[in-house]
Amino acid sequence: MRTFDWELLPHFLAVARAGSLRAAAQSIGANYGTVNRSIQALEASYGVRLFHRSRRGFSLTEAGEALLPMAEGAEQKIFAARKRVEGLDRSESGKIRFSLTPTLAYDIVAPLIVRFADRYPEIDIELRLTSKVESITNDETDVSLRAARDVADDVVARKLLQLDIGVYASEEYLKSVFPSAGPGGSGLTWIGMPGGDGGHGWQSHSPFPNAAVRHEVSDGQMRTRLVSLNAGMSHLPVLLEPAFPNLRRVPGTDISPGPWLWILLHSDLRKTVRVRRFVDFLTEELRALHKHSMTQL
Template sequence: MDRKQSDTEIVYDDYLDDSWRRTGWAELPFFLAVARAGTFRAAAERLKVNHATVDRHIRALEEAYSVRLFDRKARGVTLTAAGRNLLEKAKAAERTVLTAKRSVSGMDAKLSGEVRLNISSWNAYYVLAPNMPRFHELYPDIDLKVTVSDRVEDLTKSPSDVSYRAAWSVDEDVVARKVYSYCAAVLASEDYIKQHWDSRGPNGEGLHWIGKSTLWPNPKLDDTKLFSGAARRGEVLDPILINELLKHGQGMAIVPVCTLLVVPVLSVVPGTPVVPDRSVWVLLQSDLRHTARVRAVVEFLCEMGKNTYKREKELLLSSELMNA
Protein backbone atom coordinates (compact mmCIF):
# COMPACT_ATOMS: atom_id res chain seq x y z
CA MET A 1 0.00 0.00 0.00
CA ASP A 2 1.44 3.40 -0.98
CA ARG A 3 0.64 6.59 0.90
CA LYS A 4 1.87 10.07 -0.01
CA GLN A 5 2.87 12.90 2.25
CA SER A 6 3.80 16.25 0.65
CA ASP A 7 6.24 15.58 -2.20
CA THR A 8 7.81 12.60 -0.49
CA GLU A 9 6.54 9.14 -1.26
CA ILE A 10 6.47 6.88 1.75
CA VAL A 11 6.03 3.20 1.02
CA TYR A 12 4.68 0.95 3.74
CA ASP A 13 5.31 -2.79 3.49
CA ASP A 14 2.04 -3.69 5.14
CA TYR A 15 2.35 -7.32 4.18
CA LEU A 16 5.27 -7.64 6.60
CA ASP A 17 3.09 -6.48 9.54
CA ASP A 18 5.02 -6.96 12.80
CA SER A 19 6.18 -10.54 12.27
CA TRP A 20 9.84 -9.46 12.52
CA ARG A 21 9.28 -8.89 16.24
CA ARG A 22 8.84 -12.62 16.64
CA THR A 23 12.26 -13.47 15.14
CA GLY A 24 14.22 -13.03 18.35
CA TRP A 25 15.11 -9.39 17.68
CA ALA A 26 14.67 -8.36 21.31
CA GLU A 27 16.75 -11.32 22.50
CA LEU A 28 19.84 -10.64 20.37
CA PRO A 29 21.49 -8.23 22.89
CA PHE A 30 21.25 -10.99 25.51
CA PHE A 31 22.72 -13.51 23.08
CA LEU A 32 25.66 -11.20 22.31
CA ALA A 33 26.27 -10.48 25.99
CA VAL A 34 26.43 -14.19 26.87
CA ALA A 35 28.64 -14.99 23.87
CA ARG A 36 31.08 -12.24 24.90
CA ALA A 37 31.02 -12.85 28.65
CA GLY A 38 31.10 -16.66 28.61
CA THR A 39 28.62 -17.08 31.47
CA PHE A 40 25.02 -16.08 32.13
CA ARG A 41 26.01 -14.44 35.39
CA ALA A 42 28.72 -12.27 33.82
CA ALA A 43 26.32 -11.31 31.01
CA ALA A 44 23.69 -10.34 33.60
CA GLU A 45 26.23 -8.07 35.32
CA ARG A 46 27.07 -6.38 32.01
CA LEU A 47 23.41 -5.84 31.18
CA LYS A 48 22.53 -4.87 34.78
CA VAL A 49 19.76 -7.47 35.00
CA ASN A 50 19.45 -10.66 37.01
CA HIS A 51 20.56 -14.15 35.94
CA ALA A 52 17.00 -15.38 35.43
CA THR A 53 16.24 -12.59 32.94
CA VAL A 54 19.22 -13.55 30.79
CA ASP A 55 18.30 -17.22 30.94
CA ARG A 56 14.70 -16.47 29.96
CA HIS A 57 15.71 -14.44 26.91
CA ILE A 58 18.21 -17.04 25.70
CA ARG A 59 15.63 -19.82 26.03
CA ALA A 60 13.12 -17.67 24.13
CA LEU A 61 15.65 -17.12 21.35
CA GLU A 62 16.47 -20.82 21.12
CA GLU A 63 12.76 -21.60 20.99
CA ALA A 64 12.17 -19.01 18.24
CA TYR A 65 14.98 -20.51 16.13
CA SER A 66 14.26 -24.12 17.12
CA VAL A 67 17.96 -24.73 17.80
CA ARG A 68 20.32 -24.85 20.76
CA LEU A 69 22.72 -21.89 20.68
CA PHE A 70 24.82 -22.63 23.77
CA ASP A 71 26.21 -25.74 25.40
CA ARG A 72 25.72 -25.18 29.11
CA LYS A 73 28.56 -26.39 31.31
CA ALA A 74 29.42 -26.14 34.99
CA ARG A 75 31.93 -23.33 34.45
CA GLY A 76 30.08 -21.42 31.75
CA VAL A 77 28.74 -21.79 28.25
CA THR A 78 30.20 -22.36 24.80
CA LEU A 79 28.62 -21.60 21.45
CA THR A 80 27.23 -24.45 19.40
CA ALA A 81 27.76 -24.54 15.64
CA ALA A 82 24.42 -22.75 15.24
CA GLY A 83 25.46 -20.22 17.87
CA ARG A 84 28.73 -19.47 16.07
CA ASN A 85 26.83 -18.99 12.84
CA LEU A 86 24.41 -16.59 14.51
CA LEU A 87 27.17 -14.66 16.30
CA GLU A 88 28.57 -12.99 13.18
CA LYS A 89 25.11 -12.09 11.93
CA ALA A 90 24.16 -10.70 15.34
CA LYS A 91 27.31 -8.58 15.38
CA ALA A 92 26.44 -7.24 11.93
CA ALA A 93 22.91 -6.40 13.12
CA GLU A 94 24.39 -4.64 16.15
CA ARG A 95 26.66 -2.53 13.94
CA THR A 96 23.70 -1.62 11.71
CA VAL A 97 21.64 -0.46 14.67
CA LEU A 98 24.55 1.56 16.11
CA THR A 99 25.14 3.19 12.72
CA ALA A 100 21.45 4.05 12.43
CA LYS A 101 21.50 5.60 15.91
CA ARG A 102 24.57 7.68 15.09
CA SER A 103 23.07 8.81 11.78
CA VAL A 104 19.84 9.96 13.38
CA SER A 105 21.46 11.52 16.43
CA GLY A 106 23.90 13.25 14.08
CA MET A 107 21.03 15.40 12.81
CA ASP A 108 21.07 17.23 16.15
CA ALA A 109 23.09 20.46 16.00
CA LYS A 110 23.00 21.07 19.75
CA LEU A 111 26.07 20.88 21.96
CA SER A 112 24.43 18.31 24.19
CA GLY A 113 24.05 14.57 24.41
CA GLU A 114 26.30 11.56 24.69
CA VAL A 115 29.70 11.12 23.01
CA ARG A 116 31.60 7.87 23.55
CA LEU A 117 35.38 8.25 23.62
CA ASN A 118 37.94 5.44 23.53
CA ILE A 119 41.40 6.52 24.72
CA SER A 120 44.66 4.84 25.75
CA SER A 121 45.53 4.66 29.43
CA TRP A 122 48.62 6.91 29.16
CA ASN A 123 46.62 9.68 27.50
CA ALA A 124 43.62 9.11 29.77
CA TYR A 125 45.53 9.51 33.03
CA TYR A 126 48.16 12.06 32.08
CA VAL A 127 46.49 14.15 29.36
CA LEU A 128 42.70 13.83 29.47
CA ALA A 129 42.16 13.77 33.25
CA PRO A 130 43.85 17.16 33.93
CA ASN A 131 41.79 18.69 31.10
CA MET A 132 38.39 17.31 32.14
CA PRO A 133 37.45 20.26 34.40
CA ARG A 134 37.93 22.62 31.47
CA PHE A 135 35.92 20.33 29.17
CA HIS A 136 32.96 20.30 31.58
CA GLU A 137 33.22 24.06 31.92
CA LEU A 138 33.09 24.52 28.14
CA TYR A 139 30.50 21.84 27.40
CA PRO A 140 28.37 21.20 30.49
CA ASP A 141 25.65 19.42 28.50
CA ILE A 142 27.88 16.96 26.65
CA ASP A 143 27.94 13.60 28.40
CA LEU A 144 31.43 12.23 27.64
CA LYS A 145 31.51 8.47 28.15
CA VAL A 146 35.16 7.44 28.41
CA THR A 147 36.46 3.92 27.80
CA VAL A 148 40.14 3.36 28.60
CA SER A 149 41.89 0.67 26.57
CA ASP A 150 45.38 0.05 25.21
CA ARG A 151 44.06 -2.45 22.68
CA VAL A 152 43.94 -0.90 19.21
CA GLU A 153 40.32 -1.24 18.17
CA ASP A 154 38.76 -1.03 14.73
CA LEU A 155 36.57 2.03 15.15
CA THR A 156 34.27 0.92 12.30
CA LYS A 157 33.30 -2.11 14.40
CA SER A 158 33.25 -0.30 17.74
CA PRO A 159 30.44 1.37 19.68
CA SER A 160 32.82 4.31 20.30
CA ASP A 161 32.14 7.58 18.48
CA VAL A 162 35.66 8.99 18.81
CA SER A 163 39.06 7.43 19.44
CA TYR A 164 42.25 9.14 20.69
CA ARG A 165 45.25 6.92 20.13
CA ALA A 166 48.83 6.58 18.95
CA ALA A 167 49.64 4.76 15.71
CA TRP A 168 52.18 4.75 12.91
CA SER A 169 49.34 5.17 10.41
CA VAL A 170 45.55 4.81 10.11
CA ASP A 171 44.03 2.56 7.45
CA GLU A 172 40.43 2.36 8.66
CA ASP A 173 37.46 3.82 6.82
CA VAL A 174 37.01 6.64 9.32
CA VAL A 175 37.69 10.36 9.56
CA ALA A 176 41.23 10.72 10.94
CA ARG A 177 43.14 13.80 12.11
CA LYS A 178 46.81 13.58 12.98
CA VAL A 179 47.38 15.81 15.99
CA TYR A 180 51.14 15.50 16.54
CA SER A 181 54.08 13.11 16.44
CA TYR A 182 55.98 12.33 19.61
CA CYS A 183 59.38 10.93 20.57
CA ALA A 184 60.44 7.90 22.59
CA ALA A 185 63.43 7.37 24.86
CA VAL A 186 64.93 4.93 27.34
CA LEU A 187 64.02 6.24 30.79
CA ALA A 188 64.91 5.23 34.34
CA SER A 189 64.77 6.88 37.73
CA GLU A 190 67.71 9.06 38.72
CA ASP A 191 68.26 6.85 41.78
CA TYR A 192 68.34 3.70 39.61
CA ILE A 193 70.95 5.25 37.31
CA LYS A 194 73.14 6.30 40.27
CA GLN A 195 72.90 2.83 41.80
CA HIS A 196 73.49 0.68 38.69
CA TRP A 197 75.15 2.73 35.96
CA ASP A 198 78.79 2.70 37.03
CA SER A 199 78.77 -1.05 37.81
CA ARG A 200 77.19 -2.15 34.51
CA GLY A 201 78.90 -4.58 32.16
CA PRO A 202 79.97 -3.77 28.57
CA ASN A 203 76.59 -4.91 27.16
CA GLY A 204 74.49 -3.62 30.02
CA GLU A 205 74.95 -6.55 32.37
CA GLY A 206 73.64 -5.57 35.79
CA LEU A 207 70.90 -3.38 34.28
CA HIS A 208 67.22 -4.33 33.96
CA TRP A 209 64.57 -3.88 31.29
CA ILE A 210 60.96 -3.44 32.37
CA GLY A 211 59.04 -5.00 29.47
CA LYS A 212 61.32 -3.59 26.75
CA SER A 213 59.26 -2.15 23.87
CA THR A 214 56.17 -3.12 25.78
CA LEU A 215 52.99 -2.46 23.82
CA TRP A 216 54.25 -1.36 20.42
CA PRO A 217 57.91 -1.82 19.46
CA ASN A 218 59.95 1.16 18.29
CA PRO A 219 62.22 -0.19 15.51
CA LYS A 220 64.63 2.74 15.74
CA LEU A 221 65.44 1.85 19.33
CA ASP A 222 65.10 -1.92 19.01
CA ASP A 223 67.54 -2.05 16.08
CA THR A 224 70.27 -0.42 18.17
CA LYS A 225 70.22 -3.47 20.45
CA LEU A 226 70.63 -1.28 23.51
CA PHE A 227 71.97 -3.07 26.58
CA SER A 228 71.61 -6.55 25.12
CA GLY A 229 73.05 -8.02 28.32
CA ALA A 230 70.45 -6.41 30.61
CA ALA A 231 68.01 -8.70 32.38
CA ARG A 232 64.32 -8.41 31.67
CA ARG A 233 61.92 -8.06 34.57
CA GLY A 234 58.67 -9.49 33.27
CA GLU A 235 56.46 -8.66 30.32
CA VAL A 236 54.64 -5.63 31.62
CA LEU A 237 52.08 -4.28 29.15
CA ASP A 238 50.32 -1.62 31.20
CA PRO A 239 51.91 1.82 30.55
CA ILE A 240 50.86 3.23 33.92
CA LEU A 241 52.34 0.26 35.79
CA ILE A 242 55.55 0.65 33.76
CA ASN A 243 55.79 4.27 34.87
CA GLU A 244 55.25 3.29 38.49
CA LEU A 245 57.95 0.61 38.28
CA LEU A 246 60.31 3.13 36.70
CA LYS A 247 59.54 5.62 39.44
CA HIS A 248 60.36 3.04 42.11
CA GLY A 249 63.72 2.21 40.59
CA GLN A 250 62.94 -1.21 39.10
CA GLY A 251 64.79 -0.69 35.82
CA MET A 252 64.63 0.96 32.39
CA ALA A 253 61.89 1.08 29.75
CA ILE A 254 61.27 2.55 26.30
CA VAL A 255 58.42 5.02 26.78
CA PRO A 256 57.22 8.36 25.38
CA VAL A 257 59.78 11.01 26.27
CA CYS A 258 57.03 13.29 27.60
CA THR A 259 56.73 10.82 30.49
CA LEU A 260 59.41 13.06 31.98
CA LEU A 261 56.71 15.71 32.32
CA VAL A 262 54.46 13.55 34.50
CA VAL A 263 57.04 11.48 36.38
CA PRO A 264 59.73 14.06 37.21
CA VAL A 265 62.04 11.62 39.06
CA LEU A 266 62.89 9.96 35.71
CA SER A 267 65.76 10.76 33.36
CA VAL A 268 66.94 9.66 29.93
CA VAL A 269 69.45 6.85 30.41
CA PRO A 270 72.94 8.19 29.57
CA GLY A 271 74.17 7.57 26.03
CA THR A 272 70.77 6.56 24.66
CA PRO A 273 69.02 8.43 21.83
CA VAL A 274 65.70 10.25 21.77
CA VAL A 275 64.00 9.13 18.54
CA PRO A 276 60.74 9.87 16.65
CA ASP A 277 57.91 7.52 17.53
CA ARG A 278 54.25 7.30 16.54
CA SER A 279 51.70 10.00 15.88
CA VAL A 280 48.67 10.75 18.01
CA TRP A 281 45.43 10.60 16.04
CA VAL A 282 41.83 11.59 16.67
CA LEU A 283 39.46 9.27 14.81
CA LEU A 284 35.71 9.58 14.48
CA GLN A 285 32.92 7.68 12.83
CA SER A 286 32.41 9.14 9.35
CA ASP A 287 28.65 9.43 9.80
CA LEU A 288 29.19 11.71 12.83
CA ARG A 289 31.57 14.22 11.27
CA HIS A 290 28.83 16.88 11.00
CA THR A 291 27.41 16.32 14.49
CA ALA A 292 27.99 19.42 16.61
CA ARG A 293 28.73 17.70 19.92
CA VAL A 294 31.14 15.24 18.28
CA ARG A 295 32.93 18.05 16.45
CA ALA A 296 33.25 19.90 19.77
CA VAL A 297 34.87 16.84 21.40
CA VAL A 298 37.22 16.35 18.45
CA GLU A 299 38.34 19.99 18.51
CA PHE A 300 38.88 19.82 22.26
CA LEU A 301 40.99 16.65 21.92
CA CYS A 302 43.06 18.18 19.13
CA GLU A 303 43.76 21.28 21.20
CA MET A 304 44.64 19.07 24.16
CA GLY A 305 47.07 17.09 22.03
CA LYS A 306 48.69 20.18 20.56
CA ASN A 307 49.32 21.51 24.06
CA THR A 308 51.01 18.21 24.94
CA TYR A 309 53.17 18.52 21.83
CA LYS A 310 54.13 22.07 22.78
CA ARG A 311 55.25 20.91 26.22
CA GLU A 312 57.23 18.03 24.71
CA LYS A 313 58.90 20.37 22.22
CA GLU A 314 59.96 22.66 25.05
CA LEU A 315 61.28 19.62 26.90
CA LEU A 316 63.33 18.47 23.89
CA LEU A 317 64.90 21.91 23.62
CA SER A 318 65.80 22.07 27.29
CA SER A 319 69.47 21.81 28.21
CA GLU A 320 68.67 19.26 30.93
CA LEU A 321 67.37 16.74 28.42
CA MET A 322 69.90 17.40 25.70
CA ASN A 323 72.72 16.78 28.18
CA ALA A 324 71.15 13.60 29.59
Protein backbone atom coordinates (compact mmCIF):
# COMPACT_ATOMS: atom_id res chain seq x y z
CA MET A 1 0.00 0.00 0.00
CA ARG A 2 1.44 3.38 -0.99
CA THR A 3 2.11 5.95 1.69
CA PHE A 4 -0.48 8.46 0.48
CA ASP A 5 -3.20 5.80 0.65
CA TRP A 6 -3.32 6.28 4.43
CA GLU A 7 -4.79 9.73 3.87
CA LEU A 8 -7.45 8.37 1.50
CA LEU A 9 -8.61 5.31 3.43
CA PRO A 10 -10.73 7.24 5.98
CA HIS A 11 -12.73 8.64 3.06
CA PHE A 12 -13.12 5.17 1.57
CA LEU A 13 -14.41 3.83 4.89
CA ALA A 14 -16.78 6.76 5.32
CA VAL A 15 -18.38 6.20 1.89
CA ALA A 16 -18.56 2.43 2.44
CA ARG A 17 -20.39 2.99 5.72
CA ALA A 18 -22.62 5.90 4.70
CA GLY A 19 -23.48 4.81 1.16
CA SER A 20 -23.14 8.26 -0.39
CA LEU A 21 -20.52 10.98 -0.80
CA ARG A 22 -22.59 13.64 0.92
CA ALA A 23 -23.44 11.52 3.96
CA ALA A 24 -19.82 10.34 4.17
CA ALA A 25 -18.50 13.90 4.08
CA GLN A 26 -20.91 14.93 6.80
CA SER A 27 -20.00 11.98 9.02
CA ILE A 28 -16.29 12.85 9.08
CA GLY A 29 -16.57 16.64 8.84
CA ALA A 30 -15.00 16.81 5.38
CA ASN A 31 -15.85 18.60 2.15
CA TYR A 32 -18.00 16.74 -0.41
CA GLY A 33 -15.51 17.46 -3.21
CA THR A 34 -12.57 16.32 -1.13
CA VAL A 35 -14.19 12.96 -0.43
CA ASN A 36 -15.06 12.54 -4.10
CA ARG A 37 -11.48 13.29 -5.20
CA SER A 38 -10.11 10.89 -2.57
CA ILE A 39 -12.23 8.03 -3.87
CA GLN A 40 -11.19 8.77 -7.45
CA ALA A 41 -7.51 8.95 -6.46
CA LEU A 42 -7.72 5.69 -4.54
CA GLU A 43 -9.36 3.92 -7.49
CA ALA A 44 -6.73 5.33 -9.84
CA SER A 45 -4.00 4.15 -7.48
CA TYR A 46 -5.32 0.57 -7.43
CA GLY A 47 -6.48 0.56 -11.04
CA VAL A 48 -9.94 -0.80 -10.10
CA ARG A 49 -13.39 0.54 -9.30
CA LEU A 50 -14.11 0.32 -5.59
CA PHE A 51 -17.74 1.45 -5.76
CA HIS A 52 -20.76 1.00 -7.97
CA ARG A 53 -22.42 4.40 -8.57
CA SER A 54 -26.20 4.65 -8.95
CA ARG A 55 -29.08 6.94 -8.07
CA ARG A 56 -29.46 5.00 -4.85
CA GLY A 57 -25.91 5.81 -3.83
CA PHE A 58 -22.56 4.03 -3.59
CA SER A 59 -22.16 0.28 -3.06
CA LEU A 60 -18.94 -1.70 -2.86
CA THR A 61 -17.63 -3.61 -5.86
CA GLU A 62 -15.88 -6.95 -5.40
CA ALA A 63 -12.58 -5.07 -5.15
CA GLY A 64 -14.10 -2.71 -2.58
CA GLU A 65 -15.38 -5.64 -0.53
CA ALA A 66 -11.86 -7.09 -0.54
CA LEU A 67 -10.32 -3.80 0.59
CA LEU A 68 -12.86 -3.10 3.36
CA PRO A 69 -11.59 -5.47 6.10
CA MET A 70 -7.98 -4.46 5.47
CA ALA A 71 -8.90 -0.77 5.67
CA GLU A 72 -10.82 -1.38 8.90
CA GLY A 73 -7.82 -3.25 10.30
CA ALA A 74 -5.54 -0.33 9.45
CA GLU A 75 -8.01 2.04 11.07
CA GLN A 76 -8.00 0.05 14.30
CA LYS A 77 -4.21 -0.01 14.41
CA ILE A 78 -4.09 3.77 13.96
CA PHE A 79 -6.67 4.24 16.74
CA ALA A 80 -4.69 1.97 19.04
CA ALA A 81 -1.44 3.81 18.30
CA ARG A 82 -3.06 7.14 19.01
CA LYS A 83 -4.47 5.98 22.35
CA ARG A 84 -1.16 4.43 23.37
CA VAL A 85 0.71 7.68 22.69
CA GLU A 86 -1.97 9.83 24.33
CA GLY A 87 -1.72 7.60 27.38
CA LEU A 88 1.85 8.78 27.90
CA ASP A 89 0.68 12.35 28.45
CA ARG A 90 1.55 13.52 31.96
CA SER A 91 0.36 17.13 31.74
CA GLU A 92 -2.78 18.78 33.13
CA SER A 93 -3.61 20.32 29.75
CA GLY A 94 -5.19 19.40 26.44
CA LYS A 95 -8.62 18.34 25.19
CA ILE A 96 -10.95 15.57 26.37
CA ARG A 97 -13.87 14.39 24.25
CA PHE A 98 -16.73 13.66 26.64
CA SER A 99 -19.91 11.89 25.51
CA LEU A 100 -23.17 11.86 27.52
CA THR A 101 -26.94 12.00 27.11
CA PRO A 102 -28.84 15.32 27.12
CA THR A 103 -30.87 14.04 30.10
CA LEU A 104 -27.93 14.56 32.45
CA ALA A 105 -26.01 17.18 30.49
CA TYR A 106 -27.84 20.47 30.90
CA ASP A 107 -28.79 20.57 34.56
CA ILE A 108 -26.54 17.99 36.23
CA VAL A 109 -23.20 17.94 34.39
CA ALA A 110 -23.03 21.52 33.05
CA PRO A 111 -22.40 23.07 36.51
CA LEU A 112 -19.74 20.40 37.13
CA ILE A 113 -17.97 21.29 33.88
CA VAL A 114 -17.82 24.92 34.99
CA ARG A 115 -16.29 23.98 38.34
CA PHE A 116 -13.82 21.62 36.67
CA ALA A 117 -12.74 24.39 34.28
CA ASP A 118 -12.09 26.71 37.23
CA ARG A 119 -9.92 24.08 38.89
CA TYR A 120 -8.08 22.97 35.72
CA PRO A 121 -8.02 25.95 33.33
CA GLU A 122 -5.66 24.23 30.84
CA ILE A 123 -7.97 21.26 30.23
CA ASP A 124 -10.64 21.74 27.57
CA ILE A 125 -13.77 19.58 27.37
CA GLU A 126 -15.40 18.81 24.02
CA LEU A 127 -18.96 17.94 25.03
CA ARG A 128 -20.70 15.46 22.75
CA LEU A 129 -24.41 15.28 23.61
CA THR A 130 -25.98 12.20 22.11
CA SER A 131 -28.40 9.45 23.04
CA LYS A 132 -26.38 7.11 20.83
CA VAL A 133 -23.71 5.02 22.56
CA GLU A 134 -20.48 6.34 21.09
CA SER A 135 -17.69 3.81 20.77
CA ILE A 136 -14.55 4.38 22.82
CA THR A 137 -12.66 1.53 21.17
CA ASN A 138 -13.41 3.02 17.73
CA ASP A 139 -12.12 6.43 18.85
CA GLU A 140 -15.49 8.21 18.70
CA THR A 141 -14.98 9.65 22.19
CA ASP A 142 -12.45 9.58 25.06
CA VAL A 143 -14.73 9.45 28.11
CA SER A 144 -18.39 8.49 28.28
CA LEU A 145 -21.04 8.84 30.98
CA ARG A 146 -23.58 6.07 30.43
CA ALA A 147 -26.65 4.75 32.25
CA ALA A 148 -26.84 0.97 31.88
CA ARG A 149 -27.54 -2.18 33.88
CA ASP A 150 -24.17 -3.59 32.84
CA VAL A 151 -21.25 -2.75 30.53
CA ALA A 152 -19.76 -5.36 28.23
CA ASP A 153 -17.46 -3.07 26.21
CA ASP A 154 -13.71 -3.68 26.22
CA VAL A 155 -13.03 -0.47 28.17
CA VAL A 156 -12.19 0.70 31.67
CA ALA A 157 -15.57 1.06 33.40
CA ARG A 158 -16.11 2.78 36.74
CA LYS A 159 -19.49 2.16 38.39
CA LEU A 160 -20.55 5.43 40.02
CA LEU A 161 -24.00 5.05 41.51
CA GLN A 162 -27.41 3.54 40.94
CA LEU A 163 -29.94 5.91 39.44
CA ASP A 164 -32.92 5.68 41.76
CA ILE A 165 -36.18 6.43 39.97
CA GLY A 166 -39.21 8.21 41.43
CA VAL A 167 -42.57 9.45 40.18
CA TYR A 168 -42.52 13.23 39.94
CA ALA A 169 -44.92 16.06 39.20
CA SER A 170 -44.65 19.81 39.61
CA GLU A 171 -45.77 21.45 42.83
CA GLU A 172 -48.49 23.31 40.91
CA TYR A 173 -49.75 20.10 39.27
CA LEU A 174 -50.06 18.43 42.67
CA LYS A 175 -51.99 21.40 44.04
CA SER A 176 -54.31 22.12 41.12
CA VAL A 177 -54.90 18.78 39.36
CA PHE A 178 -54.51 16.00 41.94
CA PRO A 179 -57.37 17.15 44.24
CA SER A 180 -59.90 16.66 41.42
CA ALA A 181 -58.56 13.26 40.28
CA GLY A 182 -61.02 10.37 40.18
CA PRO A 183 -60.59 6.74 41.29
CA GLY A 184 -57.27 5.19 40.29
CA GLY A 185 -55.94 8.55 39.13
CA SER A 186 -58.51 9.16 36.37
CA GLY A 187 -58.09 12.70 35.11
CA LEU A 188 -54.34 12.62 35.69
CA THR A 189 -51.70 12.43 32.95
CA TRP A 190 -48.64 10.23 32.60
CA ILE A 191 -45.77 11.47 30.42
CA GLY A 192 -44.24 8.25 29.17
CA MET A 193 -41.49 6.91 26.92
CA PRO A 194 -42.16 5.53 23.41
CA GLY A 195 -42.00 1.76 23.41
CA GLY A 196 -40.97 1.70 27.04
CA ASP A 197 -43.81 -0.66 27.93
CA GLY A 198 -46.22 -1.51 25.16
CA GLY A 199 -48.78 -2.84 27.64
CA HIS A 200 -48.13 -0.07 30.15
CA GLY A 201 -47.47 -2.62 32.88
CA TRP A 202 -45.83 0.02 35.03
CA GLN A 203 -49.07 2.01 34.89
CA SER A 204 -51.29 -0.81 36.15
CA HIS A 205 -48.92 -1.45 39.06
CA SER A 206 -48.82 2.21 40.10
CA PRO A 207 -51.31 3.98 42.41
CA PHE A 208 -52.75 5.62 39.26
CA PRO A 209 -53.74 2.84 36.82
CA ASN A 210 -56.52 4.97 35.30
CA ALA A 211 -54.33 7.98 34.46
CA ALA A 212 -53.95 8.64 30.73
CA VAL A 213 -50.58 8.08 29.05
CA ARG A 214 -49.85 11.09 26.84
CA HIS A 215 -46.92 13.08 25.46
CA GLU A 216 -44.63 10.05 25.11
CA VAL A 217 -41.12 11.51 24.90
CA SER A 218 -37.84 9.65 24.38
CA ASP A 219 -35.60 12.51 25.55
CA GLY A 220 -35.30 12.59 29.34
CA GLN A 221 -34.51 16.31 29.41
CA MET A 222 -37.71 17.15 27.52
CA ARG A 223 -39.73 14.81 29.72
CA THR A 224 -38.41 16.53 32.84
CA ARG A 225 -39.15 19.92 31.32
CA LEU A 226 -42.75 18.94 30.55
CA VAL A 227 -43.23 17.75 34.11
CA SER A 228 -41.83 21.01 35.48
CA LEU A 229 -44.29 22.90 33.23
CA ASN A 230 -47.28 21.13 34.84
CA ALA A 231 -47.98 18.79 31.89
CA GLY A 232 -48.30 15.65 34.01
CA MET A 233 -46.28 13.17 36.02
CA SER A 234 -43.44 10.87 34.98
CA HIS A 235 -40.75 8.51 36.19
CA LEU A 236 -37.52 10.49 36.58
CA PRO A 237 -34.11 9.96 38.20
CA VAL A 238 -33.98 11.26 41.77
CA LEU A 239 -30.65 12.84 40.81
CA LEU A 240 -32.56 15.49 38.83
CA GLU A 241 -34.57 16.71 41.80
CA PRO A 242 -32.12 19.36 43.11
CA ALA A 243 -31.90 20.94 39.63
CA PHE A 244 -35.68 21.48 39.40
CA PRO A 245 -36.93 23.15 42.60
CA ASN A 246 -40.59 22.84 41.62
CA LEU A 247 -40.46 19.05 41.20
CA ARG A 248 -42.13 17.02 43.91
CA ARG A 249 -42.26 13.28 44.41
CA VAL A 250 -45.88 12.18 44.00
CA PRO A 251 -47.36 11.12 47.36
CA GLY A 252 -48.05 7.41 47.66
CA THR A 253 -45.32 6.39 45.20
CA ASP A 254 -42.09 4.56 45.91
CA ILE A 255 -38.47 4.99 44.84
CA SER A 256 -37.32 2.11 42.65
CA PRO A 257 -33.78 1.12 41.62
CA GLY A 258 -32.90 2.09 38.05
CA PRO A 259 -29.81 1.50 35.90
CA TRP A 260 -26.28 2.15 37.11
CA LEU A 261 -24.39 5.25 36.07
CA TRP A 262 -20.95 4.44 34.63
CA ILE A 263 -17.90 6.40 33.54
CA LEU A 264 -16.14 4.64 30.66
CA LEU A 265 -12.72 5.37 29.16
CA HIS A 266 -10.15 3.71 26.94
CA SER A 267 -7.65 1.58 28.85
CA ASP A 268 -4.71 3.41 27.26
CA LEU A 269 -6.01 6.75 28.60
CA ARG A 270 -6.42 5.82 32.25
CA LYS A 271 -2.85 6.99 33.01
CA THR A 272 -3.24 10.24 31.09
CA VAL A 273 -3.22 12.95 33.74
CA ARG A 274 -5.90 15.21 32.24
CA VAL A 275 -8.27 12.25 31.79
CA ARG A 276 -7.62 10.94 35.29
CA ARG A 277 -8.25 14.39 36.77
CA PHE A 278 -11.54 14.67 34.89
CA VAL A 279 -12.78 11.17 35.71
CA ASP A 280 -11.90 11.53 39.41
CA PHE A 281 -13.59 14.93 39.55
CA LEU A 282 -16.80 13.65 37.92
CA THR A 283 -16.88 10.63 40.21
CA GLU A 284 -16.54 12.72 43.36
CA GLU A 285 -19.06 15.38 42.31
CA LEU A 286 -21.75 13.03 41.00
CA ARG A 287 -21.58 10.79 44.06
CA ALA A 288 -21.84 13.83 46.34
CA LEU A 289 -24.83 15.10 44.36
CA HIS A 290 -26.51 11.68 44.55
CA LYS A 291 -25.92 11.48 48.31
CA HIS A 292 -27.45 14.93 48.75
CA SER A 293 -30.51 14.08 46.65
CA MET A 294 -31.14 10.88 48.61
CA THR A 295 -30.97 12.69 51.96
CA GLN A 296 -33.80 14.95 50.80
CA LEU A 297 -36.22 12.02 50.39
